[in-house]
Every structure is written in C-alpha cells, then in structure tokens.
Amino acid sequence: MPENREVIDNPRSDRVRRVNDLADRRQRQRHGRFLIEGPQCAREAVACRPDALMDLYIEVGPGDGLQPVSPAVAAIRDQARSQAPGVYVHYVTSRVMQAISKNAQGIVGVGSLEAMRDDLDALAADWGEGAEAAADDNETLIAALWQVRDPGNAGAVIRAADAAGCQAALLVDECVDPFNPKVLRATAGSIFHIPVLPVSTDEFFVRCRGWELPVLAADIYGAHGRQPQALPDFLARSPSGAAGRAVLFGNEARGLPEEVLARVDAIVSIPIYGRAESLNLATSAAVMLYALAMSSRLERM
Amino acid sequence: MPENREVIDNPRSDRVRRVNDLADRRQRQRHGRFLIEGPQCAREAVACRPDALMDLYIEVGPGDGLQPVSPAVAAIRDQARSQAPGVYVHYVTSRVMQAISKNAQGIVGVGSLEAMRDDLDALAADWGEGAEAAADDNETLIAALWQVRDPGNAGAVIRAADAAGCQAALLVDECVDPFNPKVLRATAGSIFHIPVLPVSTDEFFVRCRGWELPVLAADIYGAHGRQPQALPDFLARSPSGAAGRAVLFGNEARGLPEEVLARVDAIVSIPIYGRAESLNLATSAAVMLYALAMSSRLERM
Numbered sequence: 001m002p003e004n005r006e007v008i009d010n011p012r013s014d015r016v017r018r019v020n021d022l023a024d025r026r027q028r029q030r031h032g033r034f035l036i037e038g039p040q041c042a043r044e045a046v047a048c049r050p051d052a053l054m055d056l057y058i059e060v061g062p063g064d065g066l067q068p069v070s071p072a073v074a075a076i077r078d079q080a081r082s083q084a085p086g087v088y089v090h091y092v093t094s095r096v097m098q099a100i101s102k103n104a105q106g107i108v109g110v111g112s113l114e115a116m117r118d119d120l121d122a123l124a125a126d127w128g129e130g131a132e133a134a135a136d137d138n139e140t141l142i143a144a145l146w147q148v149r150d151p152g153n154a155g156a157v158i159r160a161a162d163a164a165g166c167q168a169a170l171l172v173d174e175c176v177d178p179f180n181p182k183v184l185r186a187t188a189g190s191i192f193h194i195p196v197l198p199v200s201t202d203e204f205f206v207r208c209r210g211w212e213l214p215v216l217a218a219d220i221y222g223a224h225g226r227q228p229q230a231l232p233d234f235l236a237r238s239p240s241g242a243a244g245r246a247v248l249f250g251n252e253a254r255g256l257p258e259e260v261l262a263r264v265d266a267i268v269s270i271p272i273y274g275r276a277e278s279l280n281l282a283t284s285a286a287v288m289l290y291a292l293a294m295s296s297r298l299e300r301m
Numbered sequence: 302m303p304e305n306r307e308v309i310d311n312p313r314s315d316r317v318r319r320v321n322d323l324a325d326r327r328q329r330q331r332h333g334r335f336l337i338e339g340p341q342c343a344r345e346a347v348a349c350r351p352d353a354l355m356d357l358y359i360e361v362g363p364g365d366g367l368q369p370v371s372p373a374v375a376a377i378r379d380q381a382r383s384q385a386p387g388v389y390v391h392y393v394t395s396r397v398m399q400a401i402s403k404n405a406q407g408i409v410g411v412g413s414l415e416a417m418r419d420d421l422d423a424l425a426a427d428w429g430e431g432a433e434a435a436a437d438d439n440e441t442l443i444a445a446l447w448q449v450r451d452p453g454n455a456g457a458v459i460r461a462a463d464a465a466g467c468q469a470a471l472l473v474d475e476c477v478d479p480f481n482p483k484v485l486r487a488t489a490g491s492i493f494h495i496p497v498l499p500v501s502t503d504e505f506f507v508r509c510r511g512w513e514l515p516v517l518a519a520d521i522y523g524a525h526g527r528q529p530q531a532l533p534d535f536l537a538r539s540p541s542g543a544a545g546r547a548v549l550f551g552n553e554a555r556g557l558p559e560e561v562l563a564r565v566d567a568i569v570s571i572p573i574y575g576r577a578e579s580l581n582l583a584t585s586a587a588v589m590l591y592a593l594a595m596s597s598r599l600e601r602m
Contacts, residue, residue, distance in 0.1 A: 040578075048576065160584060165574025193576040232595040273466025273594055275349065275494040277341075279587065283461060286584045287591045293574055294533040294592065 001081050003089045007060060011099035016092075019057065019100050019110060023181050028113065034179035036109035037101050039072045044189025045109050046076055050084035052115035052192075057090050059097040059106045066091050073106040103185060113179065118195040120207055123168055126195070139296050140213060140244030143289060144170040144204060146260060147251040148281065151176050155186020156282030157249065162190035164289035169194060172248070173201045204248075205263050213246045214265040218288050220278065223261035228269035231288065235295045247288060252281045302382050304390040308361060312400035317393075320358065320401050320411060324482050329414065335480035337410035338402050340373045345490025346410050347377055351385035353416035353493075358391050360398040360407045367392050374407040404486060414480065419496040421508055424469055427496070440597050441514060441545030444590060445471040445505060447561060448552040449582065452477050456487020457583030458550065463491035465590035470495060473549070474502045505549075506564050514547045515566040519589050521579065524562035529570035532589065536596045548589060553582045 008016065021027040022035040033054065036045050045053045058077055059069045068074040080087050087109075097104050143161035148154045154176045161169045176183055178196045199207070208215050222228040229237075248264060250256035261267060270279060270287055279287065309316065322328040323336040334355065337346050346354045359378055360370045369375040381388050388410075398405050444462035449455045455477045462470045477484055479497045500508070509516050523529040530538075549565060551557035562568060571580060571588055580588065 044578075156581075156584070159577055160580065162575040163571075163573050163577035163580050188577065188579075188581075190575075190577050232599050235595075236599055270464075270591070271595075272464050273598075274463040274491075276460055276464035276489065276491050277345075278489075279461065279464050280457075280489075283457070283584065283587045286580065287587050290571070290588045291592070291595065294536075294572075297574075298533050298537055 001085050001087055001089060004091070005066060006091075007066070008090060008092045008096050011096045016096055016099050019108065022110065023101075025177050025180065028177075028179055032113045034111050034113055034116075034184070035101065035181050036111055037103040037181055037185055038105045039070075039076060039107055041184055041187070041189045041192075042107045042109045043076050043079070044192040045111060046080045046084050046087070048189075048192040049111075049116070050080075050087065052111045053080075053084055053087050053109055054112055055088045055090060055110040056080055057092050057097070057100060057104075057108045057110075059094060059104065060091045062093070069094075069106040076107060101181075103181070116179075118197050120197060120199065120203070123195055123197065124211060126167070140211070141166045141289065141293060141296075142168050142170060142213060142246040143285065144172050144246055144248045145175050146172045146201070146248055146256055148175045148249065150252050150281070151180050151182035152186045153252050153281045154178065155183040155188075157285040158183075158187045158194075158196055159190040160282065160286035160289055162187075162193045164286070164293040166194060166289060169196045170204060170246075171196065171198045172204045201260065208246050213244050215246045215248055215263070217248045217250070217256055217261055217264040217267045218269070218284060219250060219256050219261060219267050220269040221255060222267050222269070223258050226261070226267060228267040230271045231268050231291055232271065234266065234268045235291060238295070245292065247292065249281060249285050302386050302388055302390060305392070306367060307392075308367070309391055309393045309397050312397045317397055317400050320409070323411065324402075326478050326481065329478075329480055333414045335412050335414055335417075335485070336402065336482050337412055338404040338482055338486055339406045340371075340377060340408055342485055342488070342490045342493075343408045343410045344377050344380070345493040346412060347381045347385050347388070349490075349493040350412075350417070351381075351388065353412045354381075354385055354388050354410055355413055356389045356391060356411040357381055358393050358398070358401060358405075358409045358411075360395060360405065361392045363394070370395075370407040377408060402482075404482070417480075419498050421498060421500065421504070424496055424498065425508075425512060427468070441512070442467045442590065442594060442597075443469050443471060443514060443545075443547040444586065445473050445547055445549045446476050447473045447502070447549055447557055448555075449476045449550070451553050451582070452481050452483035453487045454553050454582045455479065456484040456489075458586040459484075459488045459495075459497055460491045461583065461587035461590055463488075463494045465587070465594040467495060467590060470497045471505060471547070472497065472499045473505045502561065509547050514545055516547045516549055516564070518549045518551070518557055518562055518565040518568045519570070519585060520551060520557050520562060520568050521570040522556060523568050523570070524559050527562070527568060529568040531572045532569050532592055533572065535567065535569045536592060539596070546593065548593065550582060550586050
C-alpha cells in the first residue's frame, strides 16, 4: 500500500479542494470519482470493494507522528494495509479534514465510479450463479426505487435492501445519484455490498420480464379500479416457493403514477393498524422487504 | 374559538419569545407547555387532542387580511374553528414565524403538558376497555424504549408503534423528552394518537407483570449464556392467540445491558440476510412491531 508519510496541513491545497469538490455531482462525473465519508462507509469499502477504493485520507493528531485520531480509524488503515494494497494513504491535519468533509469522523476515502459501474447483464449473470448456490437458501429479491429524490430515504432503502438479503437495488427513472455523499452515508456502507444501478422505467419492466421476476408495487392507493392487497393477505395467499420478486417503491411524496402501476403484477400496501397517516418510505421499504424475505424463508423451512 | 384578528408583527415581543423558548426543556417544564411545529403535527393535535391544544399561531401573507400562507394551513385553522372551540388563534407575519420556529411551514401550536399527562393506571384501564372491544380484532402490543436519547429515532419509533397498532409507547429509564420538538416532529403527529409515558426500569417490569404482558427484548447480541431467537423462528414457534406483548428496544448505540436482558421473557433479533452490519433503531422497531402485529392478526384469521 503506497503511503505518503508527509502530513498534509494546507486546507487550501489543490488536492484538498479536489476531494472536497466530489460532493458536487458534476465534479464527480468530470473526475470519475466519489467521496466516501466516515469510518462505517470507509470500513466497508476497504473490506468489500478494495478494487473501487483509490485513496484514504486519515486524520492524525497534532505532533504525534502518524497516529490516527481514533482506534476505529487506525483499524481501517491497518486493514487497508493488508487487504487493499492498491489504495494510496494520505495523512491530514484536523483543519484539512474539516476542509474536506464535515462528516469525516477522522477518515474519508475516494472511490472510482468506473470500478463501481455494474451493468444489467452482469447483474443477471450474478443471479445465475447465486440461484444455483442458493437454491435451498434464498430467492431472488430486488428492491427498486422509482424517482426517489431524497438522499436519506434512498440510502436507507439501499441499507434495508442489503439487510433483507436483496441481490440488488435498482434506481428507476431519474432517482437521486447514489454517489451523492448523503445517500452514501445513509447506506451505512451497503452500497459496497450489493449492486446499485440506474435504469429507465421501460428497461426495468423489460428486464424483470426477461428475468421472470414478477413486479410487486408497494403503494397504498392502488390504481384506477385496482385496490392494493394488504401485505399480510398477500403473504398468506402467496404460493410457497414463489420464484422471487422485484419490489418497486414510489417517490417519497407522490408514490407511483397510474401508468407505472398499470405495468406491475401486484399492488401491495402495508396496513396501518393505528391512527398514523402513513409510514415514511425507508420504514415502509424495510417492513415490506423483511416481510417478503422472512416469509419466503419460513415457507421453505 | 377565540381569535385575535390583529396580526402579530413584532418578532421581539414577549409572546413570541415565550413560544420560541418552548424548544428548551426547562422552559417547557417551567411553563407547562410544549411546541407543536408544522402542519402534520398541528393537524393531528386539532383532530385528536383538541383538549391539549391551547394556541395556534398561523402565518399570513403580507397585506391580504387573514389569509393563511397555504391551503393546508387554512384547512387546519378551519378544522380548529369547528372542532377545537377552546383553542386561541393568533395570526403572525413571516418574520414572526421565523422567530418562533424554523420548522413551522406556516403553523405552530402550543400544547398543555398537563393535559397530555397520562398515568400508568389510566393506561391499564384503557386496555381493559380496548381488550373487550377488540377481543377479535387486535391484541395488546406495547412498544418500550430503554434509554433512547436520539430524538429522531425516538419519534420514528413512536410513529411506527402507532402505525403497527400499539396501544402505547413507554419511555423507560431516562429517554429523551417526548415533547422535545425534534421528537414531536419525528412522530408525525403520532404522539397525539397513543399515550407516550415515562417509566423507570423497575416499574416497567412490575407493571408488565401486573398486566400479564410478556416482555420481549429486541436485541442482536443476547445475554450471557442466552442467544437471541431469530424473529421468523420466534414467530413460527409462538402459540397462536398469544396474549399480547411488550417489546423493549435498547439504546441506539449500546443496546440493552445484561441486567435488563436478565429480566425479559424472550430475546429476539432481526436476522441480517445480507452483509449490512445492522439496521438502525427506528427501522428495527418498525420491522419487529409489524412482524408481530401482522403475525398475530394472521393467526386469528
């Protein structure tokens, strides 16, 4: 692992500005890089996607050599030394780290967009492998977000999808950029665990048909003439050993429009048993994805 | 409904300062009042707890009489006129609203802490009524938070508890104040739907025993010599028609300590099927409470 043992102390240097610039989408696209803020995301990048990690910036205390500011950060540096030999490590002072990111907690990374780019064909190939390996373990479950614009919600859904065992998260039709630093932080590192891919609405439906994955829309209103099924009813009626699903979640404010609902195989809503008006998108996604994941595993027990 | 038709335009008036002060816990306790920010919470206060609502501050545009700044705010004012005859309505300019709250979106309310105060005996009496009325509908389900300090998490759990049909949320052993404005906003009005009560750890366990409610701890680590059961296994093994439960969630960073886990009837964890390290507290609570609520309803179908 290359290491620059000279501590960077100038918050106005070109290098510092270039890293800070990655908070901006145009700069990310121009440089092909993205920002990874904080120990949680940096740790998962080192552990799971060292191929996509280019640099680590590590904050050190004043006058104590190259001692990272926290044991958590030191542990990530040590793991990078053994597992991510291509990553370049830089040491920075507190004021430089402040200039790079307000959410660093002692460490930021810079990743390569190119290395993170998955394509839909590669995705299907992965499931092919996964399906064999996991025939008696788990089924294909895909989370899809339609026009979701809020970074915190998008990141939280990606995290919940990962936890619930989804094989991928698809960002359908102009969602927020998953490499927006707020999205990335909200994924808590899950963006380094499962493929997260943008796709158009048409391609989403064409692909799901090709993959033989029924599309289930999470929606409380339903479409014209088509009431949503309540989630527990849907689970009770589902054939055991169902062949996997893609679950589509709508925009955080507007839900899913008629023309999208018209193309899905089922519309399912989470029942509100109390007097709350609704659940937010991230909470709904976690409840829905876990209910499906647990139910399909129970059926095969 | 009393209404002061003179628009308040002085952001430095004593009245404005006193309302703004309610963001501070000591001022809330001193005055026995709390702040209700934004249309969502104000609407639920008017609809569900008009008895606890004292004042509404409504932002009006410049020079157009008493026209609220948005149709949503106007609708809440109109509902208060018909359903909350004791509420005093004040009109304020944009700069006064800015001085009162940055999260007003055109409306804030002031509530009475005294009116919101529930006691644990009254709670049990309510369930008594509820249990009869709901014998074939739903079972007692109580959400309990232990030493939860983060306002956003606490509020989101209260909202999820309401949505999942919980009869109450208990704040065990020095949690964040539920009348902290951030908690209140995160409940999205659910604090006006179900009782939210502080209780000590000892009293929590004594009461649950008295109510014959088994306590289930949501915890991924378990206690010394006692592994948690995975949620789907717990659901599969639960006797149908179980007599309700209290579910205890730990501190967002530290979980639940040994001495608390030693007193619970079961320890249950949400399985992580993918590679995510964990779910956050609010997401875990929603998944756990909904799994229990849906499962107990399915069993009785």
